[in-house]
Amino acid sequence: MTTIAFDEQREQRVAGIIEGLKHKPGALLPILHGIQDSEGYVPESSVVMIAAELNLSRAEVHGVISFYHHFRTTPPGRHIVQICAAEACQARGARQLEAYAQERLGVEYHQTTADREITLEKVFCLGNCACGPSVRVDDEIVARVSNERFDQLVNELTTQSLEVK
Amino acid sequence: MTGTSVKVFIPRDTTSLALGAEQLAAEFTAAAEQRNDHVQIVRNGSRGLFWLEPMVEVETPAGRVGYGPVTCADIDSLLEQGMLKGEQAHPLSLGLAEEIPYLKKQQRLTFARAGITDPVSLDDYQQHDGFAGLRNALAMSAQDIVDAVKASGLRGRGGAAFPTGIKWQTVLDAVPTDLSGQKYIVCNADEGDSGTFADRMVMEADPYMLIEGMTIAGLAVGATQGYIYLRSEYPVAHQILNEAIAKAEAAGFLGHNICGSGHAFQLEVRLGAEAYICGEETSLLESLEGKRGLVRAKPPLPAIEGLFGQPTVVNNVLSLAAIPFIMDKGAQAYADFGMGRSLGTLPFQLAGNIKRGGLIELAFGLTLRELIEDFGEGTFSGRPARAVQVGGPLGAYMPESQWDTPLDYEAFSAIGAVLGHGGVVVFDDTVDMSEQARFSMEFCVAESCGKCTPCRIGSTRGVEVIDRIRNNENREANLELLGDLCDTMIDGSLCAMGGMTPFPVQSAVKYFPEDFEPKTADGGV
Numbered sequence: 197m198t199t200i201a202f203d204e205q206r207e208q209r210v211a212g213i214i215e216g217l218k219h220k221p222g223a224l225l226p227i228l229h230g231i232q233d234s235e236g237y238v239p240e241s242s243v244v245m246i247a248a249e250l251n252l253s254r255a256e257v258h259g260v261i262s263f264y265h266h267f268r269t270t271p272p273g274r275h276i277v278q279i280c281a282a283e284a285c286q287a288r289g290a291r292q293l294e295a296y297a298q299e300r301l302g303v304e305y306h307q308t309t310a311d312r313e314i315t316l317e318k319v320f321c322l323g324n325c326a327c328g329p330s331v332r333v334d335d336e337i338v339a340r341v342s343n344e345r346f347d348q349l350v351n352e353l354t355t356q357s358l359e360v361k
Numbered sequence: 362m363t364g365t366s367v368k369v370f371i372p373r374d375t376t377s378l379a380l381g382a383e384q385l386a387a388e389f390t391a392a393a394e395q396r397n398d399h400v401q402i403v404r405n406g407s408r409g410l411f412w413l414e415p416m417v418e419v420e421t422p423a424g425r426v427g428y429g430p431v432t433c434a435d436i437d438s439l440l441e442q443g444m445l446k447g448e449q450a451h452p453l454s455l456g457l458a459e460e461i462p463y464l465k466k467q468q469r470l471t472f473a474r475a476g477i478t479d480p481v482s483l484d485d486y487q488q489h490d491g492f493a494g495l496r497n498a499l500a501m502s503a504q505d506i507v508d509a510v511k512a513s514g515l516r517g518r519g520g521a522a523f524p525t526g527i528k529w530q531t532v533l534d535a536v537p538t539d540l541s542g543q544k545y546i547v548c549n550a551d552e553g554d555s556g557t558f559a560d561r562m563v564m565e566a567d568p569y570m571l572i573e574g575m576t577i578a579g580l581a582v583g584a585t586q587g588y589i590y591l592r593s594e595y596p597v598a599h600q601i602l603n604e605a606i607a608k609a610e611a612a613g614f615l616g617h618n619i620c621g622s623g624h625a626f627q628l629e630v631r632l633g634a635e636a637y638i639c640g641e642e643t644s645l646l647e648s649l650e651g652k653r654g655l656v657r658a659k660p661p662l663p664a665i666e667g668l669f670g671q672p673t674v675v676n677n678v679l680s681l682a683a684i685p686f687i688m689d690k691g692a693q694a695y696a697d698f699g700m701g702r703s704l705g706t707l708p709f710q711l712a713g714n715i716k717r718g719g720l721i722e723l724a725f726g727l728t729l730r731e732l733i734e735d736f737g738e739g740t741f742s743g744r745p746a747r748a749v750q751v752g753g754p755l756g757a758y759m760p761e762s763q764w765d766t767p768l769d770y771e772a773f774s775a776i777g778a779v780l781g782h783g784g785v786v787v788f789d790d791t792v793d794m795s796e797q798a799r800f801s802m803e804f805c806v807a808e809s810c811g812k813c814t815p816c817r818i819g820s821t822r823g824v825e826v827i828d829r830i831r832n833n834e835n836r837e838a839n840l841e842l843l844g845d846l847c848d849t850m851i852d853g854s855l856c857a858m859g860g861m862t863p864f865p866v867q868s869a870v871k872y873f874p875e876d877f878e879p880k881t882a883d884g885g886v
């Protein structure tokens with residue numbers, strides 16, 4: 197598949213998402229979520245399309261994207277791993293886990309591992325505050341994450357993708 | 362094959378899933394099948410006894426018996442030792458679930474069904490008083506509904522404790538400016554405070570209660586559109602809410618003609634995008650409108666000019682979830698709980714370094730110490746508890762000398778603390794309070810909406826100043842500077858983000874001054 201065909205396909209998907217949601221009152225966040233869920237991020241090309249369809253300037257769309265921690269404008273790794281850095285998890289050793297995770301993966305927050313498997317993020321609370329430290333792996337939340345448990349999670353993620361390949 | 366099947370309950374809330382409930386349910390089903398045991402697995406919500414999760418319950422003639430915390434490795438021995446008959450020989454046996462003291466000592470109104478029912482079963486919900494409040498409300502005038510909520514004494518559970526009935530009255534009396542005459546009900550499900558999970562539990566264990574509460578709110582103020590603004594950090598709640606809304610619509614509890622009454626109410630979940638400030642109601646409304654979550658100046662109140670400029674009720678999940686009980690059992694039944702001006706019950710959430718963390722719904726008036734010691738049984742680490750942060754990241758850190766304060770709004774505000782959304786985060790004696798104070802400022806830097814300078818810049822300066830104190834650079838002068846900075850933030854901020862971030866900082870300095878002293882030789886630095 198050539199890059200051009202890939203870009204065209206993506207443009208079609210994004211156009212479909214915008215078309216399906218733009219009639220909603222306050223459609224911008226649902227559209228941004230839709231695009232990020234489908235593409236993994238909000239590509240610059242889609243900003244132009246959103247701006248045109250919602251009658252906004254590109255700067256306005258960018259302003260909204262940058263306000264929220266959730267939205268990203270560059271492609272992430274295959275998996276997103278978020279470490280809870282809020283108080284209840286701190287009380288259970290989250291600071292130590294944050295340091296360990298960065299060391300183990302060899303990246304800092306908002307970075308992706310060299311093999312493009314994992315993007316590491318921090319998050320403030322996952323609602324699992326009685327059983328921290330908490331970690332979110334894509335859409336799954338994991339409780340009481342020790343360093344060993346973190347290793348195990350990372351290994352599961354990387355072997356999974358080996359099998360897929 | 363003969364014999365009726367035994368009902369087995371395995372929760373599907375975030376914490377249970379985070380502790381392996383999904384795999385447990387799958388392996389349990391397979392193991393039972395292999396043994397030719399007939400079981401019907403129900404995926405209930407959690408009862409909120411989180412240290413026991415995954416807690417598996419079996420229905421027996423004597424009642425539901427519990428086992429927990431269950432791992433996949435326990436399944437065979439549990440089945441062998443007669444769990445399906447409710448036998449209690451296994452070490453994980455907990456006896457009758459309702460008799461577990463942690464649960465039995467509670468006064469569960471809002472959480473009466475939590476963990477008991479299948480969250481998305483309309484039959485379960487209705488068999489446990491579900492929609493009784495709505496049916497009553499449908500037979501009442503809007504004003505009578507608002508009067509009942511006023512009489513209940515319910516105060517908003519989102520943090521500010523504003524009387525819900527008065528808010529609803531304002532929206533009922535307000536005239537929409539747009540031609541469609543639209544008013545809105547917005548449920549604040551942003552639950553950003555660390556240490557809180559009561560909203561999540563409502564949405565994951567008993568979503569129809571929230572749907573019912575919002576529908577009644579719609580009837581009370583004349584609104585036909587509702588939005589649940591849900592934080593994106595709650596993927597499980599998102600899925601369960603959407604499932605429940607679809608079923609409620611299909612059964613006529615939502616939509617154009619609620620229960621054949623001719624009244625309409627539409628409901629939609631909208632996801633936030635990881636911004637703590639969007640829990641502030643006007644920032645939330647901006648976000649719902651598709652904008653940056655900049656806090657609006659008040660007035661106008663959202664009740665008069667809210668979503669898309671129209672009259673809008675913004676209420677926390679717990680406030681709306683309390684409504685079905687009030688409309689079913691009566692305002693007085695609700696007001697009979699509590700003390701002084703803190704009426705009803707408050708779901709406290711025990712979190713952080715605690716042995717038995719979970720949800721504890723009680724009338725106001727218990728003390729913090731009772732909560733931590735009697736329910737929580739001390740810290741998870743086994744070390745002495747040292748500091749407790751109540752009311753989320755903007756709440757003060759409380760030293761042991763304050764733990765005998767009764768948990769009610771007025772008693773807390775009298776000592777400069779807040780109850781907020783009822784989150785209680787316990788720290789043991791390894792905590793470094795200067796590090797916690799630094800985090801409060803850092804959190805404000807990350808989450809400020811950026812509108813006012815004292816909040817945006819003040820917090821950045823706050824981090825720097827605390828770093829200098831921690832490094833023992835000009836300690837005295839910097840401590841004074843920190844005090845001034847806090848005062849400036851309190852006085853010059855538009856909302857509580859900048860206005861209350863100083864609370865945890867100042868309380869840390871005041872009650873834990875030794876943590877701001879130069880480190881001793883063996884402590885490094």
Ligand SMILES: Cc1cc2nc3c(=O)[nH]c(=O)nc-3n(C[C@H](O)[C@H](O)[C@H](O)COP(=O)(O)O)c2cc1C
Binds near residue numbers: 552553637640677
């Ligand atoms: C920084 C900040 C964050 C807030 N976060 C929440 C929240 O996550 N959930 C909530 O219900 N209220 C939150 N509030 C309070 C809301 O502004 C508002 O008072 C509440 O939604 C009103 O509902 P209630 O009257 O039912 O409590 C927050 C307020 C501030 C200043």
Ligand code: SF4
Binds near residue numbers: 859
């Ligand atoms: S205090 Fe902070 S969060 Fe609140 S309006 Fe001002 S800048 Fe925004």
Ligand code: FES
Binds near residue numbers: 322557
């Ligand atoms: S503080 Fe980490 S899950 Fe709530």
